[in-house]
Amino acid sequence: MRFGMLNDVTRCTGCRSCQVACKQWNDRKAEETKNLGSYENPFNLSGNTWKRVKFVEKEEGDYAKWSFFSYQCNHCGDAGCMAVCPANAIKRSRNGAVYIDEKICTGCKYCLQACPFHIPHTDEEKKVSSKCTFCVDRISNGLPPACAKACPTGAIVFGSRDYVLAVARERASILAERGEKKFTMYGENILGGLGVIYLLPDSPEVYGLPEKPKNPPAVNFVNVFSNSFVSLIVALLITIGAYASFKKEDKDAR
Numbered sequence: 378m379r380f381g382m383l384n385d386v387t388r389c390t391g392c393r394s395c396q397v398a399c400k401q402w403n404d405r406k407a408e409e410t411k412n413l414g415s416y417e418n419p420f421n422l423s424g425n426t427w428k429r430v431k432f433v434e435k436e437e438g439d440y441a442k443w444s445f446f447s448y449q450c451n452h453c454g455d456a457g458c459m460a461v462c463p464a465n466a467i468k469r470s471r472n473g474a475v476y477i478d479e480k481i482c483t484g485c486k487y488c489l490q491a492c493p494f495h496i497p498h499t500d501e502e503k504k505v506s507s508k509c510t511f512c513v514d515r516i517s518n519g520l521p522p523a524c525a526k527a528c529p530t531g532a533i534v535f536g537s538r539d540y541v542l543a544v545a546r547e548r549a550s551i552l553a554e555r556g557e558k559k560f561t562m563y564g565e566n567i568l569g570g571l572g573v574i575y576l577l578p579d580s581p582e583v584y585g586l587p588e589k590p591k592n593p594p595a596v597n598f599v600n601v602f603s604n605s606f607v608s609l610i611v612a613l614l615i616t617i618g619a620y621a622s623f624k625k626e627d628k629d630a631r
């Protein structure tokens with residue numbers, strides 16, 4: 378079964394329990410950060426920060442309105458990071474978690490370039506690529522991801538991807554009934570379907586999400602090449618088999 382996660386921006390209060398729980402469970406170091414005039418902290422993901430809550434400020438009349446966008450790796454169905462990794466260090470678990478095996482990663486940074494969401498970063502100490510694992514160690518043992526467990530408002534929902542989509546649709550219909558017009562449900566059908574679905578009060582760009590994310594051409598090339606390569610090997614094996622059987626029949630006939 379493929380697991381999924383809903384990040385519902387309409388219910389997030391910006392408490393950052395998810396951010397802290399992620400660090401704690403995954404044993405990620407704290408980092409020194411700077412105050413740049415916002416409560417948002419830190420300002421980007423890193424090799425040690427796999428989950429982050431972005432503070433999005435919008436002016437509405439005389440007021441500024443905040444919304445909070447909790448995000449991490451999207452565990453894409455068609456994961457560009459995985460396709461380009463020359464060391465095969467990026468794996469997909471049976472339940473849909475895309476994770477990096479740091480014992481195999483050579484730190485080449487190809488995945489950093491290939492991800493349409495700029496998710497992987499280098500762990501500068503270990504010199505390997507690093508990102509959210511979907512808490513593969515927890516979800517493979519019947520536990521929800523640490524961030525989902527810690528969220529006190531129901532903004533993060535975890536379960537089968539079908540269940541998560543059903544919750545997202547139900548919440549979207551409530552928003553529609555309330556007369557909200559701008560909300561977006563993001564991730565259902567892009568890049569082979571994201572493992573993480575977002576319910577956004579506004580358009581994706583407001584939160585820094587590309588409206589129609591695409592893998593870079595190199596990823597498609599790798600996909601085509603690897604498929605052709607496998608086909609070539611299969612064709613070669615079939616030809617060798619046919620030739621061997623022909624030779625045997627020829628010999629038997631003599």
Ligand code: SF4
Nearest residue numbers: 450451453457458492
């Ligand atoms: S969001 Fe980026 S890092 Fe995560 S699976 Fe997709 S391509 Fe890979």
Ligand code: SF4
Nearest residue numbers: 399428509512522524
């Ligand atoms: S799923 Fe696990 S690794 Fe990913 S952001 Fe949540 S707590 Fe961190």
Ligand code: SF4
Nearest residue numbers: 389390392393395528
């Ligand atoms: S724990 Fe939940 S409410 Fe708090 S910041 Fe994370 S997603 Fe938002």
